[in-house]
Amino acid sequence: MGAALTPLKPGSTVGILGGGQLGRMLALAASRLGLKTHVYADEAGSACAVTNHATIAPFDDLDRLRAFADTVDVVTYEFENVPLQAVHVVSQRVPVRPGARALEVSQERLAEKRYIAGLGIPVAPFAPVSATEDFAAALAVTGTPAILKTCRLGYDGKGQVRVASPDELGAAFEAVGGLPCVLEGRIAFRSEVSVLLVRGLDGSVAFYDLPRNEHDNGILCRSTVPSGLPQAELAAARAIGAAIAEGIDYVGVLAAELFWTGDPARPLVVNEIAPRVHNSGHWTMDACWVSQFENHIRAIAGWPLGSTDRHSDAVMENLIGPEIGRWHELAALPATALHVYDKGEAPAGRKMGHFNRLSRRSEG
Amino acid sequence: MGAALTPLKPGSTVGILGGGQLGRMLALAASRLGLKTHVYADEAGSACAVTNHATIAPFDDLDRLRAFADTVDVVTYEFENVPLQAVHVVSQRVPVRPGARALEVSQERLAEKRYIAGLGIPVAPFAPVSATEDFAAALAVTGTPAILKTCRLGYDGKGQVRVASPDELGAAFEAVGGLPCVLEGRIAFRSEVSVLLVRGLDGSVAFYDLPRNEHDNGILCRSTVPSGLPQAELAAARAIGAAIAEGIDYVGVLAAELFWTGDPARPLVVNEIAPRVHNSGHWTMDACWVSQFENHIRAIAGWPLGSTDRHSDAVMENLIGPEIGRWHELAALPATALHVYDKGEAPAGRKMGHFNRLSRRSEG
Numbered sequence: 001m002g003a004a005l006t007p008l009k010p011g012s013t014v015g016i017l018g019g020g021q022l023g024r025m026l027a028l029a030a031s032r033l034g035l036k037t038h039v040y041a042d043e044a045g046s047a048c049a050v051t052n053h054a055t056i057a058p059f060d061d062l063d064r065l066r067a068f069a070d071t072v073d074v075v076t077y078e079f080e081n082v083p084l085q086a087v088h089v090v091s092q093r094v095p096v097r098p099g100a101r102a103l104e105v106s107q108e109r110l111a112e113k114r115y116i117a118g119l120g121i122p123v124a125p126f127a128p129v130s131a132t133e134d135f136a137a138a139l140a141v142t143g144t145p146a147i148l149k150t151c152r153l154g155y156d157g158k159g160q161v162r163v164a165s166p167d168e169l170g171a172a173f174e175a176v177g178g179l180p181c182v183l184e185g186r187i188a189f190r191s192e193v194s195v196l197l198v199r200g201l202d203g204s205v206a207f208y209d210l211p212r213n214e215h216d217n218g219i220l221c222r223s224t225v226p227s228g229l230p231q232a233e234l235a236a237a238r239a240i241g242a243a244i245a246e247g248i249d250y251v252g253v254l255a256a257e258l259f260w261t262g263d264p265a266r267p268l269v270v271n272e273i274a275p276r277v278h279n280s281g282h283w284t285m286d287a288c289w290v291s292q293f294e295n296h297i298r299a300i301a302g303w304p305l306g307s308t309d310r311h312s313d314a315v316m317e318n319l320i321g322p323e324i325g326r327w328h329e330l331a332a333l334p335a336t337a338l339h340v341y342d343k344g345e346a347p348a349g350r351k352m353g354h355f356n357r358l359s360r361r362s363e364g
Numbered sequence: 365m366g367a368a369l370t371p372l373k374p375g376s377t378v379g380i381l382g383g384g385q386l387g388r389m390l391a392l393a394a395s396r397l398g399l400k401t402h403v404y405a406d407e408a409g410s411a412c413a414v415t416n417h418a419t420i421a422p423f424d425d426l427d428r429l430r431a432f433a434d435t436v437d438v439v440t441y442e443f444e445n446v447p448l449q450a451v452h453v454v455s456q457r458v459p460v461r462p463g464a465r466a467l468e469v470s471q472e473r474l475a476e477k478r479y480i481a482g483l484g485i486p487v488a489p490f491a492p493v494s495a496t497e498d499f500a501a502a503l504a505v506t507g508t509p510a511i512l513k514t515c516r517l518g519y520d521g522k523g524q525v526r527v528a529s530p531d532e533l534g535a536a537f538e539a540v541g542g543l544p545c546v547l548e549g550r551i552a553f554r555s556e557v558s559v560l561l562v563r564g565l566d567g568s569v570a571f572y573d574l575p576r577n578e579h580d581n582g583i584l585c586r587s588t589v590p591s592g593l594p595q596a597e598l599a600a601a602r603a604i605g606a607a608i609a610e611g612i613d614y615v616g617v618l619a620a621e622l623f624w625t626g627d628p629a630r631p632l633v634v635n636e637i638a639p640r641v642h643n644s645g646h647w648t649m650d651a652c653w654v655s656q657f658e659n660h661i662r663a664i665a666g667w668p669l670g671s672t673d674r675h676s677d678a679v680m681e682n683l684i685g686p687e688i689g690r691w692h693e694l695a696a697l698p699a700t701a702l703h704v705y706d707k708g709e710a711p712a713g714r715k716m717g718h719f720n721r722l723s724r725r726s727e728g
Binding site: 324331 | 388395397398413650653654668671691699700703705720722724725
């Protein structure tokens with residue numbers, strides 16, 4: 001179908017790189033707008049069951065990628081670890097939104113931190129560690145406690161090791177296989193929140209309310225809206241998100257995880273960003289008239305952005321691994337919306353579903 | 365997979381007879397719960413693009429129906445004109461919910477009116493007309509103005525002719541091809557409303573708020589919630605819906621269209637019922653935490669019913685035929701949710717999409 005028109009008409013096809021639950025919920029949101037989807041994934045995932053077409057092939061199969069590109073009107077991705085080469089090949093044939101630049105600054109931690117710090121936005125003190133010779137200089141920047149994180153392919157707490165004192169850094173570096181890393185100074189915080197914004201093809205930006213996020217073993221377990229963050233911090237968080245998005249001419253939903261420190265000198269510190277719909281935005285499916293998934297699709301399709309207003313308060317909880325067995329009990333709760341990803345087996349640590357407990361909107 | 369367990373586990377497959385927009389929205393709702401779908405339709409419709417499997421075959425192809433039944437765990441239907449024989453064949457292999465009895469009383473107008481009147485619920489005065497010899501007796505029951513309606517296959521105003529005076533009945537009967545008909549006395553009404561309820565496999569019943577419905581050329585154009593109906597009438601309407609559902613041991617979402625007459629002796633009169641999700645319930649997709657589509661799936665799958673609470677007020681408007689061309693303008697409205705059925709061409713009279721204009725919940 002070649003290059004996309006703006007905006008894409010109903011009946012057009014959105015390509016999605018990646019086939020997990022985020023791709024699944026993107027495909028369902030596209031269907032609501034009368035758009036078709038074509039998922040490209042390196043293994044059959046839960047998105048494949050709800051898409052119009054699926055291609056299962058490696059991300060380095062350039063011929064299959066080109067064939068995929070020729071069937072769609074625009075392409076997006078549901079995870080930030082799509083190989084850049086795949087995006088470059090596809091973008092020669094059809095627009096990819098958000099584009100390659102968003103991947104470059106988010107799939108390599110050092111590039112991400114340098115990009116954000118370069119905007120004048122606070123991040124945790126950080127230093128590269130790619131060999132034992134880097135230890136002393138890195139520790140001088142970050143102090144301890146610190147966290148050693150691999151530069152690439154970390155998510156849900158994977159590729160991260162805590163470093164309580166300087167003498168633990170060697171073992172930590174071994175534990176991550178000696179891969180290129182970033183050492184980050186640990187930030188004391190009151191709570192973790194995330195900015196969720198959507199930026200349209202025309203540069204317009206809309207913000208969802210910020211959720212307050214809680215993690216368990218590095219995996220998000222709960223997001224609560226409203227967050228309880230003071231108004232001044234809410235405004236500052238939105239400004240941080242907007243600057244990050246505008247600096248890379250971003251299109252679609254972007255999430256930035258922030259620490260709220262309570263330190264007046266530096267109340268908000270960016271932890272990391274995700275150039276995609278985000279787990280901490282799943283509450284929008286039932287507490288907003290237009291969800292993060294639909295707004296991402298609207299943005300990349302060149303449509304007007306939809307309402308980001310919150311009509312209800314919400315507490316989103318993930319169902320990790322065998323917790324999905326609670327589906328029947330959760331389905332019986334009042335004012336609760338359950339989402340099941342149909343992933344089949346439920347190994348430990350795997351995101352199998354989530355549920356939103358809802359209540360009338362408060363003033364927060 | 366044989367007979368269904370109760371409740372169906374995520375990963376199970378729901379069969380849907382019919383492939384239009386109601387089937388499409390049922391399939392999308394099932395996906396949200398991690399259930400798969402298999403659509404059986406006599407022509408490729410908009411549901412086929414969002415289902416896991418589709419069988420395109422006539423409803424009298426009993427072998428294909430049996431093969432379909434063997435791939436699913438429960439079967440439902442999205443329109444009341446499914447041939448009874450098809451349902452009987454399928455129900456020998458897998459539960460069909462709502463069952464054949466719901467079809468029997470809703471796909472033939474005379475049976476429907478007799479069923480409802482037999483419960484002591486007011487309906488418009490009616491009489492059968494299957495030959496010119498019936499005219500005098502029928503007119504004696506209904507008076508004029510009246511409406512002549514074919515007993516079968518009428519929807520969206522099709523198969524209906526107004527009869528302003530007794531001498532018009534002959535032409536009306538010719539206009540509907542001399543098919544078996546019901547002559548109905550016309551009811552003067554203040555407004556049309558519908559009861560939308562969901563009844564679970566365990567007999568529990570939950571009600572959505574009643575919409576007030578407006579029609580144009582016999583096709584629903586707008587549903588508004590809250591309806592403005594007084595509390596006493598709201599309670600009476602719910603009781604009418606519950607009696608209709610319980611009398612046929614109904615499972616799933618049922619809609620009953622009512623006239624609100626303003627006559628204290630007979631404030632509510634049933635117009636017709638639909639044994640399925642209903643166009644006047646499309647507002648629930650964005651104004652309730654659990655939509656009519658999800659609650660229908662929950663009911664037929666033996667799940668607990670979900671919340672029917674209205675978190676927002678809503679005005680639903682249909683997009684008929686070329687009105688779908690307004691999609692871009694409507695997508696830009698604040699507090700508006702747009703739904704496009706991806707039907708391709710837009711002939712006059714065809715339901716192509718709808719939109720819900722939303723606002724904070726009032727006390728109505």
